[in-house]
Structures are given as C-alpha cells and as structure tokens.
Amino acid sequence: MSKLVPVFDGHNDFLLRLLQEPAARAQIWDGTAGGGHLDLPRMRAGGFAGGFFAVYIPSPVAHDHPDYEAIMRNPPYSLPLPEPVPYAAALPVAMAMVGHLKWLERQGDLQICTTVAEIRAAMAAGRIAAILHMEGAEAIGPDLDALHVWHAAGLRSLGPVWSRPTAFGHGVPFAFPSSPDTGEGLTPAGKDLVRACNELRILIDLSHMNEKGFDDVAALSDAPLIATHSNAHAVTPSSRNLTDRQLALIAERDGMVGLNYAVGFLRSDGMADTFAGWEPVLRHLDHLIAHLGEERVGLGSDFDGATMPQDLADVAGLPRLLEALRAHGYGEALIARLAHRNWLAALERVWGG
Numbered sequence: 001m002s003k004l005v006p007v008f009d010g011h012n013d014f015l016l017r018l019l020q021e022p023a024a025r026a027q028i029w030d031g032t033a034g035g036g037h038l039d040l041p042r043m044r045a046g047g048f049a050g051g052f053f054a055v056y057i058p059s060p061v062a063h064d065h066p067d068y069e070a071i072m073r074n075p076p077y078s079l080p081l082p083e084p085v086p087y088a089a090a091l092p093v094a095m096a097m098v099g100h101l102k103w104l105e106r107q108g109d110l111q112i113c114t115t116v117a118e119i120r121a122a123m124a125a126g127r128i129a130a131i132l133h134m135e136g137a138e139a140i141g142p143d144l145d146a147l148h149v150w151h152a153a154g155l156r157s158l159g160p161v162w163s164r165p166t167a168f169g170h171g172v173p174f175a176f177p178s179s180p181d182t183g184e185g186l187t188p189a190g191k192d193l194v195r196a197c198n199e200l201r202i203l204i205d206l207s208h209m210n211e212k213g214f215d216d217v218a219a220l221s222d223a224p225l226i227a228t229h230s231n232a233h234a235v236t237p238s239s240r241n242l243t244d245r246q247l248a249l250i251a252e253r254d255g256m257v258g259l260n261y262a263v264g265f266l267r268s269d270g271m272a273d274t275f276a277g278w279e280p281v282l283r284h285l286d287h288l289i290a291h292l293g294e295e296r297v298g299l300g301s302d303f304d305g306a307t308m309p310q311d312l313a314d315v316a317g318l319p320r321l322l323e324a325l326r327a328h329g330y331g332e333a334l335i336a337r338l339a340h341r342n343w344l345a346a347l348e349r350v351w352g353g
Contacts, residue, residue: 006123007318008340009051010258010300011133011207011229014038016056017304018100019093025100029107037303037314040109043128046318049340050119050129052157052228054305055097057090057138059083059164068174069307072264072272078175082164085138091146094139098153101132112154116348123340131347133205133228136162136171142189144196151200156351157228158197159205160190161213163240168193169213176270178239180246185212186220194220203350206230207260207300208240218249224349225255229300231265232287236280238265247291256346257288258300263307276310278324285325285338294334298342 017036018025027033031041038048059082071077104110110128113119122129132154140146140158147155161171168190170183186194194217197204206214206227218225227250233241242250242257250257259281264272266280288297303315312321325335 004047004319005322005335005339006049007047007051007299007322008049008119008123008129008343009303010298010343011052011054011135011260011305012038012301012303013054013056013135013305014303015053015097015100016058019058019097022096022100025103029104037301037308040128042314042316045316046314047339048128048315048318049123050113050131051301051343052131052133053101054133054135055094055139056135056162056305057085057093059085069272072174072176075176075270078178079173081171081173084165084167085136087138087141087146087167090138094134098132101130104130114154114156115351116344116353119344119347131157133157133159133203135159135205135208136164137166137168137193140193142167142192144189144192147193147196147200147202151202155202157203157205159208159228160186160193160217162208166190169216170210171208172210172239174264175239176264177237179211179237180214180233180239180241180243181211182239183210183212185210186216191216191220198222201351203347210239211243211246214246214249218253224346225250225253226346226350227255227257227300229258229260229262229302231260231284232291235283235287236265236268236270238270240265244291247288251292251296254296254349256296256298256342257292258298258343259284259288260300260302261306261308261312262302263309266309272307274307274310278309278311278321278328281309281312281321282324282328294337295342295345298338298340298346
C-alpha cells in the first residue's frame with residue numbers, strides 16, 4: 001500500500017458535533033460512538049493531518065420550521081436568512097466550543113497551532129494540527145475587545161459572517177440558482193474588524209460572504225484573499241460559490257480557495273443530494289485551477305457540516321479522492337500541493353513565516 005499523502009483541510013464542523021453531544025465527546029473522538037465524518041481513527045486512516053476547526057453558533061430553530069434539507073434537494077430554492085444571534089447569546093456557546101478544542105489538545109493527539117512552523121512540527125510528530133477558526137463573528141462585539149481575547153486564546157482565522165447577518169456584514173442565503181450579489185456589504189464595524197484582523201494577522205475567510213462584502217474586504221485588506229470552503233459559481237450557480245470575477249481577484253491577491261465537498265455546491269443541478277463518482281468534484285477542481293493556478297487551490301471539506309458524496313462519505317475516504325485525482329491526470333506534485341502544501345504556503349503569506 002502506498003504511503004498516505006497528508007491532507008490539510010480548510011474547514012470542518014467537528015466542534016459543533018462535540019457541542020451537540022458533550023457527554024459523548026471521548027467516544028466521538030476515539031471512534032467508538034460512530035457516525036459523523038470525523039474521529040481520530042478515521043483521520044489517521046485517511047491521512048488527515050490537520051485543518052481549520054470551526055467555531056459556529058447554531059441558529060435557534062423553531063419547532064415548526066420547514067424541512068430545509070428537503071427543500072435543497074428540490075431546486076430551485078431560496079431559503080430565508082436566519083435571524084442574527086446576539087453577542088451575549090453567542091459568547092458562551094463559542095466559549096464551550098473552544099473548550100472542546102482545548103480538551104482535544106489535552107488528549108495528546110491534536111495541537112492548536114498559531115504559526116506555520118507549529119503546523120509543520122505537529123504534522124511531523126503525528127499530531128493533528130488544528131487552526132482555531134470562527135465561522136461568523138457573533139462572539140465578537142462591535143467594540144472588538146473580544147477579538148483580542150480570542151486572538152490571545154489562539155484564534156488565527158475568522159469569517160465575519162456565516163449565512164446570516166452579523167454586526168459586521170451580511171452572508172449569502174442558501175439559494176440556487178443565485179448570484180452571490182444578494183445584499184449590502186460590510187458595516188462600519190465590519191470594516192474596523194477587517195483592519196483589526198490585518199493588524200493581528202488573523203486570516204479573513206470570505207466563504208459565506210456576499211459579493212459586496214467580498215469586494216469591501218478586497219478593498220480594505222492588505223492580506224491575501226482566502227475562501228476556506230467554496231466552489232466555482234460557473235460550474236454550480238449557487239449563491240455560496242465564487243464567480244470568475246471573484247476568482248480573478250483572489251488570484252491577483254495571491255490568495256487561496258479550498259474545495260467544499262458539500263454536494264449541493266458541487267452538483268451542477270444544485271441538488272443537495274449525494275452522488276456516486278467524482279465528475280462534479282473534478283469539474284470544480286479543473287475550473288478553480290484554470291482560474292487560480294495550481295498554487296492557489298486546496299481542499300475545504302465541510303466535514304461534519306454537510307452532506308458528502310458517496311465515495312467520500314467521511315474522512316477515511318480521502319485516499320480515494322487523491323486516487324481519483326491521479327486517474328484524472330493530476331501529477332504527484334500537484335496532488336501534494338492540493339492536499340497540504342498550498343494551504344501551508346497561503347498561511348505563511350497571511351501570518352508571516
């Protein structure tokens with residue numbers, strides 16, 4: 001059996017799973033609980049070397065809410081944006097999720113990393129290299145004091161919005177077919193947040209941000225433009241995917257896009273239903289590479305946060321993905337770049353050496 005190629009991943013929601021089942025976190029981590037897409041044994045089996053671990057605040061769900069998953073399996077659709085989550089409500093949830101990440105670190109097989117040197121050292125030692133990431137900045141107030149507290153706790157990546165408004169800007173709704181041009185851009189507090197993240201060298205994640213917000217970040221930020229888990233709008237015209245104009249800006253700014261495995265953002269028909277084979281994945285990768293270059297594309301799974309393709313049902317399927325890339329004609333050097341080298345190089349451009 002060939003040696004596993006290490007994979008560094010742009011996005012997962014494993015901490016949300018721990019938040020929802022805190023009493024079972026030991027069993028979730030060691031794999032005895034089953035279910036989900038991630039646990040330590042399957043990470044080892046798949047060559048998962050690390051990635052961005054998201055702190056995401058779930059929206060309150062009414063007992064009579066529509067079946068959004070069923071709606072997304074039958075496009076066209078345009079789901080309403082959830083209501084904003086107040087800072088006071090978000091803060092304890094975010095604290096609990098970071099507490100779970102700190103607990104994972106104490107188990108000895110994962111390390112929270114704040115520099116690329118730490119990521120490389122963790123990978124060399126066989127530990128999962130974790131970046132503390134916020135998907136939506138609800139746990140940060142407009143005065144930005146909490147941003148500095150979270151930075152001191154290890155935060156090195158932040159998306160100002162998930163797909164709902166915050167004090168800082170506006171996310172795209174889940175809609176197909178739809179442009180990402182769905183509303184207003186950054187608020188004044190959002191522009192202050194971008195400036196502060198630049199000063200602290202916190203990566204600003206453009207995934208989930210609408211087009212005007214994307215453009216505001218591009219105008220304000222002096223850092224590379226990064227979308228941790230997004231796909232190509234020209235292949236799948238979902239509001240969550242990036243247009244060729246946006247890809248051109250990311251390439252111009254020497255940024256990075258991580259391919260999202262969520263089926264609704266991969267399938268050309270926008271249907272959020274699983275599929276067999278690799279054709280949608282390869283179409284997106286070919287398009288992203290054509291527009292960004294081989295040095296600015298990586299993987300951004302959305303494991304434990306979305307429906308996966310049948311042949312990539314969980315993290316243990318990563319070697320099958322890489323084998324599909326070989327069969328498609330990608331060479332070993334390109335596969336290594338897509339799997340981990342491009343992410344580490346992009347982080348060096350954002351964070352420094």
